[in-house]
Amino acid sequence: MASVRATLSLSSAGVLSSPLNISVNSNLVVDSGSLIRAKVKGTAADTNDLAVYIANQCSERAYLYIKNLETELESYIYVHNDTDTGLVAKIGGGEFAFIPINPDKKHEVYATRVDTMIEYGVFGNDNSAAPYGGT
């Protein structure tokens, strides 16, 4: 087993009348994970989506870090799973998300623009029966 330390800091001097400073961290005990930078081709759900997580790739739980590397905020990426109709997240250019994902479902990404560059990583306990690269 390995551990990944995930830290989030939120700070603002002006959103409240007193300064806001939140810093939290968690140690994820995992045995697999990676960071990948890739282009998203699809601009509509289920057409040329980029798969970022294969169903059952991880056992029990998995965490997804994903960042939209576009510089324009209006160049969105859309994260969804391949069996439900709604979105898991809509992320503007320059924004990121760090979320737990349902390990049973394939997660895919499409974008406002063709060839939107993203960075993502999934951290969890690998399920050898459904490896990311396929069998």
Add this chain to the structure above:
Amino acid sequence: MATTNATITLSSSDLTGDALALSTTTSLTKAGTLTGLTQTTGVGRKTTSATAQYTLFDGDAYANGSHKVYLKNTSTVATEYLTIEINSEQMGKLYAGDWAFFPWEANADTNDIKITPSVSTSLTLEYALFIDE
């Protein structure tokens, strides 16, 4: 205009042969603009006491935008988790001590963020919503 920054750091010395060390920062802005978010719920806590589903944020109560959500399961019991549901879909399970941060569009009543604790004993979720209004 308020400026609120979110920084994520992911690090590991033993997951891969090359140490993982990622740090990235984003400013929390309104949808499609560089205008900072000016409203927030502040940091709050909600304690549950049943395995029922609770509505944390009502999608109908906020405008269609790019709200930002912070969640943390404050439990110290490793097996205790909160199932996070968004748009009537399971996002995932937030286990003890873990946190999540993500944008939320909130454009209709169906876009609620709901939580379902795994235990009927006391379980506390820490949260903050930065509102795009």
